[in-house]
Amino acid sequence: MSLDRWIGLCRPGFEGDLAAELATVLAEEGVGGYARTEAGEGLVEWVAYGLSARELLALRSLPALQDLVFCRQLSLAGPQLTALDPADRASGIVSAAPWPAAEVLVESPAGPAYAGLERLAKRLPGPIRGALEDAGKLAGPQDRKLRLHVTLASGTSAWVGYAPAALSLAEPGGVRRLRRLAGAPSRSGVKLQEAFLHFLSPTERHLAFAGRPTAVDLGAAPGGWTFVLRSLGAEVLAVDNGALDPSLAEDPLVIHVKGDAFTYEPPRTVDWLVCDVVDKPARVVETLARWLRRRWAMRAIFNLKLPMKQRHAAVMDARERFFRILGPRAEEYTFAVKQLYHDREEVTCYAAPRGGDH
Numbered sequence: 425m426s427l428d429r430w431i432g433l434c435r436p437g438f439e440g441d442l443a444a445e446l447a448t449v450l451a452e453e454g455v456g457g458y459a460r461t462e463a464g465e466g467l468v469e470w471v472a473y474g475l476s477a478r479e480l481l482a483l484r485s486l487p488a489l490q491d492l493v494f495c496r497q498l499s500l501a502g503p504q505l506t507a508l509d510p511a512d513r514a515s516g517i518v519s520a521a522p523w524p525a526a527e528v529l530v531e532s533p534a535g536p537a538y539a540g541l542e543r544l545a546k547r548l549p550g551p552i553r554g555a556l557e558d559a560g561k562l563a564g565p566q567d568r569k570l571r572l573h574v575t576l577a578s579g580t581s582a583w584v585g586y587a588p589a590a591l592s593l594a595e596p597g598g599v600r601r602l603r604r605l606a607g608a609p610s611r612s613g614v615k616l617q618e619a620f621l622h623f624l625s626p627t628e629r630h631l632a633f634a635g636r637p638t639a640v641d642l643g644a645a646p647g648g649w650t651f652v653l654r655s656l657g658a659e660v661l662a663v664d665n666g667a668l669d670p671s672l673a674e675d676p677l678v679i680h681v682k683g684d685a686f687t688y689e690p691p692r693t694v695d696w697l698v699c700d701v702v703d704k705p706a707r708v709v710e711t712l713a714r715w716l717r718r719r720w721a722m723r724a725i726f727n728l729k730l731p732m733k734q735r736h737a738a739v740m741d742a743r744e745r746f747f748r749i750l751g752p753r754a755e756e757y758t759f760a761v762k763q764l765y766h767d768r769e770e771v772t773c774y775a776a777p778r779g780g781d782h
């Protein structure tokens with residue numbers, strides 16, 4: 425079976441944004457094709473014209489594809505397999521898998537049309553591994569590069585594809601479900617927890633919080649993000665006119681500043697700036713970029729609430745504003761944007777000095 429399409433999974437309702445992103449990235453590579461998707465499915469099938477599977481997998485922009493803002497998971501697959509035998513789905517799946525793989529991930533899109541497939545997805549990896557082994561397609565430890573992705577469309581149909589194991593997420597559907605920390609004053613702290621997991625490697629996380637870093641939390645109340653920063657050992661200036669949760673108000677390493685997020689100036693440079701203010705994306709991104717340009721903060725994590733339409737365009741606009749405001753310092757910074765699992769009508773941004781702190 426020829427692998428000629430990408431299967432991208434996303435938050436239901438964001439299919440158009442993911443399709444637009446894929447088209448943008450692939451157009452830069454000169455890859456033609458078309459997207460097939462239906463609103464609310466949580467899936468985009470992007471069919472490429474005239475390139476071999478190896479060429480598609482080796483595209484220079486593949487890491488960019490994996491980093492797509494609205495994409496939770498991306499695999500290179502063949503046309504959908506239908507009429508899988510419910511008594512032996514694994515054989516049908518493996519016979520459609522052209523290459524060996526070291527790992528197997530079975531997942532399903534998040535849209536309601538695919539509800540109820542999670543249980544089957546949990547049961548299938550064992551039989552598929554067995555069938556891969558029988559067929560001589562289980563890669564040994566020396567070749568752990570590819571992960572087999574089986575994306576279930578129903579109990580009897582699926583896409584069979586691959587992604588580089590280093591680039592795709594090991595969690596089915598690219599979904600990192602996190603629990604709120606015990607005692608946290610609000611649920612929204614999980615967004616910051618997920619951001620640290622997504623944007624920083626384990627080593628970077630360790631180094632970033634090894635001492636007692638300082639942080640500013642703009643729009644902090646009631647304190648979910650401040651609570652996460654405190655749990656990592658940071659000292660926090662929490663800026664909000666609203667009240668903080670009493671547990672934080674009594675914490676000597678949290679200073680509550682009653683002030684405006686857009687005009688507040690820190691007493692000294694801080695290691696981290698975080699911001700969860702609900703306001704226009706342009707206003708938020710410009711404020712955060714100014715902090716970095718003035719060296720008031722070393723790194724920033726912030727959320728942008730998206731408009732109802734043209735969300736891909738809104739993200740591109742934010743990226744352009746970020747670098748424009750940084751001006752001569754733009755080269756020094758990386759700017760990554762992702763719609764994380766715990767984000768709703770929003771995306772999370774991470775801005776940091778290139779190659780570590782300056």
Ligand SMILES: C[S@@+](CC[C@H](N)C(=O)[O-])C[C@H]1O[C@@H](n2cnc3c(N)ncnc32)[C@H](O)[C@@H]1O
Pocket residue numbers: 609610611612613642643644645646647648649650663664665666683684685686700701702
């Ligand atoms: C979504 S809530 C933040 C939730 C918080 N991150 C948490 O985890 O608990 C947004 C907060 O931004 C604050 N806010 C909105 N506009 C602000 C401004 N201009 N200056 C300071 N705070 C602002 C609101 O008072 C509100 O507490």
